[in-house]
Amino acid sequence: MKINDNFEKLPESYLFSTVAARLREYREANPDADVIRMDIGDVTLPIPDAAIQAMHRAVDDMAQKSTFHGYGPEQGYAFLRDAVAANDYAPLGVDIASDEIFISDGAKSDLGNLGDIYSRDSIVAVADPGYPVYVDSNVIDGRGGSLADRHWSRFVYLPCSEQNGFKPVPPTEHADIIFLCSPANPTGVAFSRAELKAWVDYALANDAVIVYDSAYCAYITDPDVPASIYQIEGARQCAIEIRSFSKTAGFTGLRCGYTVVPHSLFGFDEEGNKVSLRKLWLRRQTTKFNGASYIIQRGAEALYSDEGKKQVRANVEYYLTNARLIRESMSKAGFTVYGGDNSPYIWVKSPNGEPSWELFDTCLKRVNISCTPGVGFGDAGEGFIRLTGFNTFENTKEAMRRFLSYFQQ
Ligand code: MLT
Numbered sequence: 001m002k003i004n005d006n007f008e009k010l011p012e013s014y015l016f017s018t019v020a021a022r023l024r025e026y027r028e029a030n031p032d033a034d035v036i037r038m039d040i041g042d043v044t045l046p047i048p049d050a051a052i053q054a055m056h057r058a059v060d061d062m063a064q065k066s067t068f069h070g071y072g073p074e075q076g077y078a079f080l081r082d083a084v085a086a087n088d089y090a091p092l093g094v095d096i097a098s099d100e101i102f103i104s105d106g107a108k109s110d111l112g113n114l115g116d117i118y119s120r121d122s123i124v125a126v127a128d129p130g131y132p133v134y135v136d137s138n139v140i141d142g143r144g145g146s147l148a149d150r151h152w153s154r155f156v157y158l159p160c161s162e163q164n165g166f167k168p169v170p171p172t173e174h175a176d177i178i179f180l181c182s183p184a185n186p187t188g189v190a191f192s193r194a195e196l197k198a199w200v201d202y203a204l205a206n207d208a209v210i211v212y213d214s215a216y217c218a219y220i221t222d223p224d225v226p227a228s229i230y231q232i233e234g235a236r237q238c239a240i241e242i243r244s245f246s247k248t249a250g251f252t253g254l255r256c257g258y259t260v261v262p263h264s265l266f267g268f269d270e271e272g273n274k275v276s277l278r279k280l281w282l283r284r285q286t287t288k289f290n291g292a293s294y295i296i297q298r299g300a301e302a303l304y305s306d307e308g309k310k311q312v313r314a315n316v317e318y319y320l321t322n323a324r325l326i327r328e329s330m331s332k333a334g335f336t337v338y339g340g341d342n343s344p345y346i347w348v349k350s351p352n353g354e355p356s357w358e359l360f361d362t363c364l365k366r367v368n369i370s371c372t373p374g375v376g377f378g379d380a381g382e383g384f385i386r387l388t389g390f391n392t393f394e395n396t397k398e399a400m401r402r403f404l405s406y407f408q409q
Pocket of ligand 1: 039040041042108131185
């Protein structure tokens with residue numbers, strides 16, 4: 001058989017696997033080193049109790065003939081979809097129907113799987129730097145073209161730099177699919193309403209679709225930052241929104257998220273006929289996906305109870321406190337920093353223009369902190385590293401003590 005040779009065009013391993021391998025190597029060579037992980041955005045607080053209790057009950061359901069659940073609906077159970085519509089959208093004044101919500105095993109899977117519904121020759125626009133799944137999954141699907149100078153020939157890159165506050169602006173050229181993330185991974189910055197409106201206008205004018213990664217919306221503290229793209233007029237005609245329970249309720253290991261595909265969203269076939277994207281996504285999910293597990297969906301549903309909401313809020317506040325501490329300490333240590341106020345991520349500039357991997361090595365070897373090299377998120381991330389606020393408060397404090405004692409002049 002012939003393989004999908006797009007895989008051979010990709011870098012040998014996925015960014016976070018490369019970081020983990022470097023870390024493993026270092027730990028093997030330095031078994032006594034007490035490394036504090038501030039690289040991958042994995043959470044450290046346990047699952048909120050409301051979800052734990054609900055999952056215990058759901059396990060018991062599985063033990064009784066009368067309450068046992070086999071295959072679930074591919075789109076997700078109505079109890080969870082209704083809870084999402086009523087709690088995540090209705091309070092924003094956004095009318096999202098339960099049947100426009102698709103429960104999944106997480107945002108990452110959906111971001112990659114969505115590639116099944118748009119054509120192989122679509123022009124994809126990605127923020128640089130950005131979450132590597134946007135680029136890698138589209139390269140795998142054959143939309144990258146060839147790689148030269150760390151740029152894929154068929155992508156439209158949306159440069160994010162200090163000059164534009166790391167906020168991508170609509171390009172002059174045409175794109176069909178635009179990946180936007182706000183608050184952004186990795187830079188931690190978030191779009192205002194006006195900035196997001198410019199993107200919706202661009203998408204409508206270009207018959208394009210915005211894939212809006214909203215995995216970090218619970219971290220928004222600024223009232224001018226919209227939590228959902230559907231708060232912007234016209235977005236129901238041009239946007240798919242993806243969210244996750246990972247960073248709010250610690251579901252990184254349990255796996256659950258959702259994708260909103262409105263009824264009012266259309267693409268075009270070869271003959272120019274309008275086709276409902278929701279219909280295609282439903283077809284894709286019913287064919288290739290059997291739904292997130294009943295137990296996990298019951299856990300996610302409980303996050304919308306009064307107790308669950310309080311517990312989720314407490315988790316988010318905890319990580320935001322860490323993020324604030326990182327931002328303030330790294331500034332004090334002489335670094336230029338971005339993000340960390342509407343986001344768990346802090347984007348840190350190399351003090352003397354060192355390349356990202358060099359600063360990664362310095363952090364690992366000199367202060368035993370592992371971070372994510374900015375260049376791993378794209379060429380424009382060169383010269384930066386990303387730190388996360390997802391470790392424990394104690395570890396974050398200790399990490400900042402080390403940074404300050406090593407770097408502060
Ligand atoms: C990150 O560190 O960027 C994220 O944790 C990765 C992910 O959510 O898959």
